[in-house]
Structure formats: structure tokens, C-alpha cells
Amino acid sequence: MADWTDNIPDAARAYLDGRRLDEVECIISDLPGIARGKAVPASKFARQDYFHLPDSIFFQTITGDWGEAAGDEGFIERDMILRPDFGTATAAPWTGDWTLQVIHDAYDREGVPIPCSPRNVLKRVVKLYHDRGWKPVVAPEMEFFLVARNLDPAKEIEPMMGRSGRPAAARQAYSMTAVDEFGPVIDDIYDFAEAQGFEIDGITQEGGAGQLEINLRHGDPVKLADEVFYFKRLIREAALRHDCFATFMAKPIADEPGSAMHIHHSIIDIETGQNLFSGPQGGETDAFYHFIAGLQNHLPSAIAVFAPYVNSFRRYVKDHAAPINLSWGRDNRTTGIRIPLSGPDARRIENRLAGMDCNPYLGIAASLACGYLGLLEERRPERQFRGDAYDGDEALPRDMGRALDLFDGAVDLHRVLGEDFARVYGIVKRTEYEEFLQVISPWEREHLLLNV
Known part of the structure; x- marks a missing residue:
């Protein structure tokens, strides 16, 4: 855990100073701007380089319905590879335990940025x-x-x-x-x-x-x-x-x-x-x-x-x-x-x-x-x-x-x-x-x- 926490912002390290990190929220923005992702125990996060979410999170409407936007292969909900940007690690100070949030970027299996991920659009x-x-x-x-x-x-x-x-x-x-x-x-x-x-x-x-x-x-x-x-x-x-x-x-x-x-x-x-x-x-x-x-x-x-x-x-x-x-x-x-x-x-x-x-x-x-x-x-x-x-x-x-x-x-x-x-x-x-x-x-x- 010390390895990845060495790369997080000063404010996140200060938040954890003298405390035991319990959980990490691995998040990404969908099209409306809702945080999607997974909450994982801190010990598991320290062992993982990435996690998966289906690309269908970018086809979902604000009501939870789906747009027919999957492309030629159809709605197969292919897994994306989500990798953390440690520079975005920040506290979730309203939680009952000691939790950090980390924004992730979405890639396909070849490491190419997913083009409909909002953060990737801005980076482009x-x-x-x-x-x-x-x-x-x-x-x-x-x-x-x-x-x-x-x-x-x-x-x-x-x-x-x-x-x-x-x-x-x-x-x-x-x-x-x-x-x-x-x-x-x-x-x-x-x-x-x-x-x-x-x-x-x-x-x-x-x-x-x-x-x-x-x-x-x-x-x-x-x-x-x-x-x-x-x-x-x-x-x-x-x-x-x-x-x-x-x-x-x-x-x-x-x-x-x-x-x-x-x-x-x-x-x-x-x-x-x-x-x-x-x-x-x-x-x-x-x-x-x-x-x-x-x-x-x-x-x-x-x-x-x-x-x-x-x-x-x-x-x-x-x-x-x-x-x-x-x-x-x-x-x-x-x-x-x-x-x-x-x-x-x-x-x-x-x-x-x-x-x-x-x-x-x-x-x-x-x-x-x-x-x-x-x-x-x-x-x-x-x-x-x-x-x-x-x-x-x-x-x-x-x-x-x-x-x-x-x-x-x-x-x-x-x-x-x-x-x-x-x-x-x-x-x-x-x-x-x-x-x-x-x-x-x-x-x-x-x-x-x-x-x-």
C-alpha cells in the first residue's frame, strides 16, 4: 500500500496521516456525470493495477434506460480496462470510515482510450x-x-x-x-x-x-x-x-x-x-x-x-x-x-x-x-x-x-x-x-x- 500512496496528492496523504485506510472508491464519470465504479477494500486496491466495467455505462440514459449505441457488434457489454489516475486521489470525508476516491481512465484491450468516456474526450x-x-x-x-x-x-x-x-x-x-x-x-x-x-x-x-x-x-x-x-x-x-x-x-x-x-x-x-x-x-x-x-x-x-x-x-x-x-x-x-x-x-x-x-x-x-x-x-x-x-x-x-x-x-x-x-x-x-x-x-x- 505504501507504494501507491506515495503517488497521491499531499491532501490525501494528510487526510490519512495516522489513520488506517479502509476503502477505495474506484470511479469514472458516465455521460450525465454520475460517478460509476466499485468500492473495494484498501488491501485489494493495493494489489490491483486495474478493474473492469462494461462499456454499456456510456450507453445509459439519465433514467437508467439504454441507447442503442453499441455499434456493429451489438449490445454485448464488452469489458473496459479502468486504470487509476493516482493524482486524482482524494478523501471522501462524509463516509463513516477512512475512504479515498480515485478517478480512473477507460481503455480497451489494446490500451486505446475509450472514445466515449467523458474524461477521454476532454483529454483529446x-x-x-x-x-x-x-x-x-x-x-x-x-x-x-x-x-x-x-x-x-x-x-x-x-x-x-x-x-x-x-x-x-x-x-x-x-x-x-x-x-x-x-x-x-x-x-x-x-x-x-x-x-x-x-x-x-x-x-x-x-x-x-x-x-x-x-x-x-x-x-x-x-x-x-x-x-x-x-x-x-x-x-x-x-x-x-x-x-x-x-x-x-x-x-x-x-x-x-x-x-x-x-x-x-x-x-x-x-x-x-x-x-x-x-x-x-x-x-x-x-x-x-x-x-x-x-x-x-x-x-x-x-x-x-x-x-x-x-x-x-x-x-x-x-x-x-x-x-x-x-x-x-x-x-x-x-x-x-x-x-x-x-x-x-x-x-x-x-x-x-x-x-x-x-x-x-x-x-x-x-x-x-x-x-x-x-x-x-x-x-x-x-x-x-x-x-x-x-x-x-x-x-x-x-x-x-x-x-x-x-x-x-x-x-x-x-x-x-x-x-x-x-x-x-x-x-x-x-x-x-x-x-x-x-x-x-x-x-x-x-x-x-x-x-x-
Whole structure:
């Protein structure tokens, strides 16, 4: 055991200092971003180099059904080889014993990365950047709601009860008093994050009732996607300790803002260490504008990744803190593409389209893929939007069916993300959409049953 624990991060070693490790959770992200895998005794983990899971975990819908995406050989559930990335080892501090989590990467029998594994998709995109001499840097922002326990899907979701004994109130963006209402939950989030070695850049109250935002420090895309993947579980566990739920649904409460995963991007020239978006005199470069153009030209085709469920499209509502088009502007939160205030070294481009319900590996991969295509195509973006972008025309698909049509036809995007991944993703999401279309909603029963 000493051999493999020598290779884990300092925070994981500190967590185990003076303690006996009981269990290791061997995990991997599926398409929705759910942790799949096995929990094994620590002594067994020390003796194994890999473990197996069937490739069918990537064909499963959010409801547990299956998309017919297995390929020519049929649905035989071939075993994948999952190998640990020891650099991802981190505590599971909410468990009753001393447990570590380790993210694994998926390979076939010849050692080739499984193309539809979300972490492999992101690694593929990052490698394309590296092959050009570029190092992508991202910083995700995570929005989520703390809500009252909800055991009945037919019941509307309600804000959680704060420590004052009153339900969380809306329209309290950036209020410290509102943050204090969730103090016990936030304390556990901080404690869990510290045990796991994660650095939180800040926590703020957002505009929705019980809605919070956590910002993470900028860094390597794969590392940051790992952290968001871990954070979703961490936050849920912290909430459960205090008789509430944490939800990452894009739009959990009607008439409230939705939850986004805004993604900030910058590109570093590997040879010089300079920000590719800033010139020698600090001005904006051609690459800066090409990246924006790539987002404008290719984000519509990637909406099915950023907005992966029917609920996701309820977030794109005018004047509800979510974009409705692909305009870009400086320090303008009404645009889909925002240029935050910064100095030349920190110049970056923010994609505000991704919902917090998207898989973090796939959301970051798709955003980087759109920018990458822009860098290669060297086109100019539309003119900067000045003023309220909600006054502009809507330019996003409004439903899952249209978004999937755009995704299925996006040949250039498929080449970057991987054609086999694009095939599998389209089939699985189409299956989910067809499942949803079989459900009759309360609205239909109320307004159509006796009136049509």
C-alpha cells in the first residue's frame, strides 16, 4: 500500500496521516456525470493495477434506460480496462470510515482510450491544443440551489429553510445575510473541500431563492473538470447533513433564475508562456477575436452538450440571468460571450451558455473545441454588442430536438470531440428525449383534458 500512496496528492496523504485506510472508491464519470465504479477494500486496491466495467455505462440514459449505441457488434457489454489516475486521489470525508476516491481512465484491450468516456474526450481536446503549442486554461463557476427535501416528483421544488426558520428568499444576490442563512451547509462544504485539497475562490449568494455560486481557481482543464465532478458529490453530501437537497438542475424552480456553469478561457503559448489573447503591448490579438468567432459559429451545434436535458432549455429565458443569443461584449453579463475586466496577462473569454446540469468534462471539452475551431478558421466575430443583449434577437435552439439536429450535423465539431463519441452521445440523448415525449405533464392534463 505504501507504494501507491506515495503517488497521491499531499491532501490525501494528510487526510490519512495516522489513520488506517479502509476503502477505495474506484470511479469514472458516465455521460450525465454520475460517478460509476466499485468500492473495494484498501488491501485489494493495493494489489490491483486495474478493474473492469462494461462499456454499456456510456450507453445509459439519465433514467437508467439504454441507447442503442453499441455499434456493429451489438449490445454485448464488452469489458473496459479502468486504470487509476493516482493524482486524482482524494478523501471522501462524509463516509463513516477512512475512504479515498480515485478517478480512473477507460481503455480497451489494446490500451486505446475509450472514445466515449467523458474524461477521454476532454483529454483529446486538450491534446489538440498542445499539439499546436498551446496550453488551454479554464476557470469554471458553479451555481446550484439548496432546496427543501423533495420526495414527491409531482410536488414543486421549494427553497430550503434557513437557520432563521424562514425559507430562503429570492432577489438577494450577493447578500452576506443570505449566505449566513446557509452557514452550516457552507461550513461543511468548506470542511469537505479542505479535506479533499480543493481551493475555493469564493462563495456568493446568487439571485435565486437558495441559489449559491462557487468559483474555482483557474488551471488545467482536466484537473478543473475533475474538481467540478468531485464538487457535485461533495455539495450534495454537505446538504444531506442538514436536511436539505443540493440540486444542479438547470431550472429547478419556476420564475427563478437557472443555474449555470460559466467557463472562463485563456490560452497560453507553451514556448513563451504568454497569454495568446494579449499582444506585446497588451492589446487584444487576432487569436482573441478568432476564439470569440469560434464560439459564435460553433456553440449552437454544441448546445446539446451544454444543455443536455429538456429542463436545460427552461434556463434560456430573457431577463433571467441567462443568455438568449451569442452576442459578445466587454463586462456585459447579458451577452452569451462575456469579456471580464482584467489586465493583459489575465485576459480571458467567458462562455455563459453551459448549464450546471452538463457533464463538466464534456461542457469544458465542447467549449474548448468551439474556440479551437475558431483559432484554426481565423474568422472575425460579429461586432461587439453594446447595451442590453436581451434586446437582441434570440439565436439559440429552444428545445432538445432542434439542439440534437444541430449537433448531429456538426461534422467539424465531431472531428475535434471524436466521431465515435459524437455518435454515441447523439443516440443516447435522442433516446432520453423520446422518453420525455412519452410523459404527459400536469399542464397538459389541466388545460387540455376538458378544453380541446
